[in-house]
Amino acid sequence: MRFTKDHEWIELDGDVATVGITAYAAEQLGDVVFVELPGVGKALKTGEGMAVVESVKAASDVYAPLDGEVTAINDALSGNPETVNQAPETDGWFAKVKVADTAALDALMDRDAYEAFLATL
Amino acid sequence: MAEPTDLKTTPLNAHHRAMGGRMVAFGGYDMPVQFKDGVLNEHKWTRAHAGVFDVSHMGPAMLSLSAPTGDAEADHAAVSALIEPLISGDIASLKPGQIRYTILLNEEGGMLDDLMVGRYPAGAPTGSLYIVVNAGTKDDDYALIARTVGDKAKLMRMDGAALIAVQGPEAAAVVADMLPGAADLAFMQFAGGSWEGHHVMFARSGYTGEDGYEILVPPAGAVAFYERLLADERAKPIGLGARDSLRLEAGLPLYGHDADPTVSPIEAALNFAVPKKRRERGDLRGSDRILAEFGGALTRVRVGLRVLEGAPAREGAEIADGAGKIIGVVTSGGFSPSLGHAIAMGFVPPDQSAIGTRLNVIVRGKAQAAEVVAMPFVPHRYVRKP
Structure with a gap:
């Protein structure tokens, strides 16, 4: 699993990455009440908005961690947005993305580096 | 942080x-x-x-006559006469120990703040009012009140x-x-x-x-x-x-969001805070506008909205009619934990304000269905006594 400084996680399987937000991000957002996911087929560009997570208090953007195309989204989040808080790094995944260049993942943090990054916040 | x-x-x-x-x-x-x-x-x-x-963070204060006579009714009438020119409410009729929600007005009949004004219970110095204003407005409010009452009363802040x-x-x-x-x-x-x-x-x-x-x-x-x-x-x-x-x-406006200096109490649907006695006397700041609006000459009014689909509509989201024309804006909104769906307050023209009117809220460029509903969204449970 790889991580971004924007607190997304990316799990690569072949050339398809599953993307979600980290436990730290979910904790910071508070109780998630609505998740707006991208449409299947949407082309993502690194750093552009790909989803919106709404807590009781506020809406927060989630940025695409990689270039690619959305191949699937986690429809279960529309009925059960609290899954993002309960299982952020497993069942609370947001989207599967066919990655344009898997080598781009090498620039992202591994678990140890992400933990070290969190310690600086 | x-x-x-x-x-x-x-x-x-x-x-x-x-x-x-x-x-x-x-x-x-x-x-x-x-x-x-x-x-x-x-x-x-x-x-x-x-x-x-x-x-x-809110601003509690006490406004007291500089030279009370000791006659409770006369002193209350005197201190009420000092504050009433600035606000929408009837303070003179307060009984000892009673509080009223009221509105601080500007010369155009717009809302400078909403506040609580109470008449101290029997036993307190006569001719004293308890006032609580909002945090972000308290310095301006208290400067205006102090300037208006002059040397006839003292304002003691309890910050x-x-x-x-x-x-x-x-x-x-x-x-x-x-x-x-x-x-x-x-x-x-x-x-x-x-x-x-x-x-x-x-x-x-x-x-x-x-x-x-x-x-x-x-x-x-x-x-x-x-x-x-x-x-x-x-x-x-x-x-x-x-x-x-x-x-x-609870359907209660938040000053600085659902009300501001351009919004009148009538537009904010706070008619109860502009009592008949003050309307008849016609001595409100911005009286002409407020009375005209009370009579129906209104271009916008605060309503409650139930968001029927999609994301919560938050402050700044536009409100459109069924034909797609932008007719208003959301001033507060979010997810209602008690109801399990999104609710909002916003301003719309009076002819689109009836309960049951179907409208759209625009969230991140997408029109989502919404319906005008009565406020409060969740019933009040105040304890009233006979």
């Missing part, structure tokens, strides 16, 4: 930080937006039990005190254990009492739609009083996040 360097703090600030409060800047103060349970749980706890809120709200169905029981006189009050009454040697003022009022109290505690007793409240297992600390979602469900 907001550092408190250039922010003001309340007497309970260190306590909030020690309790794990997530601190944010609000109205110039370093305040807890939530505690460890989170906004959703804090909201639900308040609706079911008793939520304890630090609202010391250093703690103002603590206890709200929810178990609030009365929690407070009665500490302040035996509290149970005797009805909604919008207040009294003074003693707690562990500290003189406190307590009002049966609040900003959640629940029964409860707002209690003014002197600085020396503030932390001890707050800790005693929280020692009761029915009570939990609640942050500003849940305070906002609770007041939204």
